[in-house]
Amino acid sequence: MFTKLNPATAHSQDQLVWKVLFDRQTALLHRRAAPAFAQGLAKLGLRREAIPDIAELSATVFEHTGWTLAPVGRPFEPGAFFELLAERRFPIVTRIRPMHAFDFSPQPDLFHDLFGHVPMLLDEGLADFLHMLGQAYCAQPVGSPAREQLWALYFFTAEFGLVQHEGQPRLYGAGLLSSAGEIHHCVNENTPRVVFDLATVLRTPVTGERYQQQYFVLPAWEQLTECVAELAGLLAMA
Ligand SMILES: [Fe+2]
DSSP: OOOOOOOGGHHHHHHHHHHHHHHHHHHHHHTTTTTHHHHHHHHHTTOOOOOOOOHHHHHHHHHHOOOOEESSSSSSOOOHHHHHHHHHHHEEEOOOOOOGTTTTTOOOHHHIIIIIHHHTTHHHHHHHHHHHHHHHHSSSSSTOOOHHHHHHIIIIIIOOOEEEETTTTEOOOHHHHTTTHHHHHHHSTTSOOEOOOOEEEEEEOOOOSOOOOOOEEEEEEEEHHHHHHHHHHTTOOO
16 A cells, blocks of 8 residues: 655655655645644644655654654554654654555555644653553553553544634644545534544543544643543543
8 A cells, every 4th residue: 555665765765655645735734724734834844845754754843743653554553643742752654655545545554644643742741641642541551441441542542633712622632634535524514523522532442433423622722631631530441
């Protein structure tokens, strides 16, 4: 499914995929993305012209929030993924989708990770939230309902979350920021977008649907970190 990629010597086809995706997403995200995304993108200096160097981006992210980026060959199982989050490390898949799968990548690829996740890692609130989630997940027994609930919380925030900003829901989940199809589906007037409620999110199953059936909207950005305090009491009880 994926073409092998070394960012330093990336094939021109990979560079083209990056450039076209970058242009399309930045146009689509104008006035649709959360302010933290645009701020992160500017601080990173991501450009359409070239796939960025992961080590350089990692150094910039470290300066801002103490996180580093860990290049990996393919997406991880949740257990290994959350172990990295607990160490303030974020895995970056070093392969980009091929042109024939341009519109839809069923698994995270380099564009999803670098364009969707990394700008948000420069936001202190989201960075601390992900760290806490990694620690909480690793503290729960393997196969426990609490781990499923924490996976759901990660999924409906860092992957597909929205936040209210100046009266409008804005996108901050990487699965939205990196996918034109998911954005169009999410902003459709017939798609349910409900107010974020921690207990509800914890009991909402993660499905393998191509697009999400509903999205959760934080009333305010601060609520992402504030919900951590009530998390312990709700785990396995939601
Ligand atoms: Fe992701």
